[in-house]
Amino acid sequence: MPAAGLGLLDVIAVPEGGTVELDLLAESVVEGVLISGTASADVAGECSRCLDPISDHVEIKLMELFAYPDSATDETTDEDEVSRISDDLIDLEPVVRDAVVLALPQVPLCSPDCLGLCVECGGKLAELGPDHGHETMDPRWAALQERFGGNRDNSEEN
Structure with missing residues (x-):
């Protein structure tokens, strides 16, 4: 058929x-x-x-x-x-x-333990490795970062 x-x-x-x-x-x-x-x-x-x-x-x-x-x-x-x-x-x-x-499965998976995609970069989590991550900053601190620069380890210059 x-x-x-x-x-x-x-x-x-x-x-x-x-x-x-x-x-x-x-x-x-x-x-x-x-x-x-x-x-x-x-x-x-x-x-x-x-x-x-x-x-x-x-x-x-x-x-x-x-x-x-x-x-x-x-x-x-x-x-x-x-x-x-x-x-x-x-x-x-x-x-x-x-x-x-x-x-048919409602949620088809390539394997039961499929990790999916990274929500930040779209890469396959299985290929990116366990140490993969993205630095995220609280948006409330964004103005301070712009004012004092992107490096958190800035020391005061006298």
């Missing part, structure tokens, strides 16, 4: 034109057709912390009842509660799309 960008585009998704592989069993039951099996796809996106590209593989188990027209299930449920068979056809796309999107 070709995918049309399933997921959160620019965050993590099945790339447009990517393939979702289905391994399904269709069983006739009293109220309709029960579809069960798996859907799997490769996904790509970027880490939410460091913005590095990431790729993964998701596999989802599916089980969905598609109700026959005029069955008890069709008559006693709201239209959005259960899938329906329409003109002897079963539309799997909404079921597969919803399952894949729900299986």
Whole structure:
């Protein structure tokens, strides 16, 4: 089944034109057709912390009842509660799309211990090292620094 960008585009998704592989069993039951099996796809996106590209593989188990027209299930449920068979056809796309999107991480990470980016310079914290830091000055002291110069170690000249 070709995918049309399933997921959160620019965050993590099945790339447009990517393939979702289905391994399904269709069983006739009293109220309709029960579809069960798996859907799997490769996904790509970027880490939410460091913005590095990431790729993964998701596999989802599916089980969905598609109700026959005029069955008890069709008559006693709201239209959005259960899938329906329409003109002897079963539309799997909404079921597969919803399952894949729900299986994707809301906050994709390249690794669970990703440190992200430095808020000051934008560098990757993992590459900058533990001693990385930026000197920050309380803005209330900025006028004094301008008046007496940028060097804190100025000694009085007599």
